Amino acid sequence: MNCFKSNGKFLLTGEYLVLKGATALALPLALGQSMEVEILGSNDGRIYWEALLKPAVNGLWSTDIVHSEIPWFKVVLDKRDFSVVATDDKERAERLSDILSKAKRLNETLFDEPSDYKFCTYLDFDPHWGLGSSSTLINNIAEWANINPYLLLDETFKGSGYDIACAKAEAPIFYQINESTGQRVNESRAANFNPSFKDNIYFIYQGHKQNSANEVKAFLDKKKNYDREIKSISEISRIIPDIQTLSDFNYFIKVHEEIMSSCLERKRIKKHFNDFEGEMKSLGAWGGDFFMAATEWDDDKVIEYFRNKGLDVIFKYNDIILNREIEKTLTL
Numbered sequence: 001m002n003c004f005k006s007n008g009k010f011l012l013t014g015e016y017l018v019l020k021g022a023t024a025l026a027l028p029l030a031l032g033q034s035m036e037v038e039i040l041g042s043n044d045g046r047i048y049w050e051a052l053l054k055p056a057v058n059g060l061w062s063t064d065i066v067h068s069e070i071p072w073f074k075v076v077l078d079k080r081d082f083s084v085v086a087t088d089d090k091e092r093a094e095r096l097s098d099i100l101s102k103a104k105r106l107n108e109t110l111f112d113e114p115s116d117y118k119f120c121t122y123l124d125f126d127p128h129w130g131l132g133s134s135s136t137l138i139n140n141i142a143e144w145a146n147i148n149p150y151l152l153l154d155e156t157f158k159g160s161g162y163d164i165a166c167a168k169a170e171a172p173i174f175y176q177i178n179e180s181t182g183q184r185v186n187e188s189r190a191a192n193f194n195p196s197f198k199d200n201i202y203f204i205y206q207g208h209k210q211n212s213a214n215e216v217k218a219f220l221d222k223k224k225n226y227d228r229e230i231k232s233i234s235e236i237s238r239i240i241p242d243i244q245t246l247s248d249f250n251y252f253i254k255v256h257e258e259i260m261s262s263c264l265e266r267k268r269i270k271k272h273f274n275d276f277e278g279e280m281k282s283l284g285a286w287g288g289d290f291f292m293a294a295t296e297w298d299d300d301k302v303i304e305y306f307r308n309k310g311l312d313v314i315f316k317y318n319d320i321i322l323n324r325e326i327e328k329t330l331t332l
Contacts, residue, residue, distance in 0.1 A: 130289030
């Protein structure tokens with residue numbers, strides 16, 4: 001049995017404009033998705049797929065193995081043409097069929113074993129949260145298939161690819177699409193982002209998932225020149241890891257939000273929480289998924305404030321952001 005694991009993601013800076021070459025600051029998550037692949041003894045020309053979700057315990061997502069995982073998607077595919085034989089979710093089944101078909105196109109030796117295949121995936125978070133259920137799946141399949149995950153992403157969900165870069169990152173990264181040579185190159189490097197004020201940073205789920213693919217298409221369809229905004233956003237991305245105080249951090253977050261509000265012709269998220277003391281920032285596609293809040297308020301006040309707004313999925317920075325580089329330093 002082969003096992004694969006990929007990290008979820010947050011895009012702290014550079015949303016939308018990363019598609020046009022801006023430098024973005026991206027954060028890999030401690031939550032992700034794993035995948036196990038088994039070649040069976042049977043040979044019925046089938047691919048058996050089961051997606052499992054780790055359960056919530058007292059409102060928190062548990063990694064405790066004593067709690068049984070919850071099945072949330074099953075499908076049986078024909079191994080020859082990836083057609084759906086049986087499923088409990090036709091839309092997801094057809095999407096998976098397309099991904100495996102594209103993977104086969106990139107590596108023609110896939111599924112050549114004269115046996116059936118069984119795939120089991122384990123998701124650490126609710127698939128509606130927008131933390132990377134698709135990108136972690138793409139990266140796991142690409143790793144198993146020995147193909148370039150960016151090519152598989154481009155053949156399926158599109159997007160900038162920052163989420164693929166986060167999938168195997170061990171700490172925050174700078175990410176940029178470089179097309180200076182005439183070919184698209186996905187570049188990532190360590191960002192050394194470990195804010196001293198991370199206890200003042202929270203990530204809150206808005207209660208609904210945004211369709212990133214539609215957002216990407218709508219933005220790319222705009223014919224506007226964003227050179228000035230790209231330069232400003234890239235500079236903010238590079239500055240943020242060096243910031244030492246919460247007040248300076250909030251200043252640049254506000255500037256970033258105002259630039260993007262003008263680009264997108266939308267109100268920034270703070271406008272919906274005018275009585276919040278601190279700053280807020282949309283993460284990735286605006287209008288859904290998670291947003292960040294940075295404040296001097298203590299934990300109890302933050303939790304009470306957002307719960308009174310009907311938002312009760314709240315993570316502190318250290319509870320969700322992955323930084324194995326810091327962990328390595330602490331164990332030396």
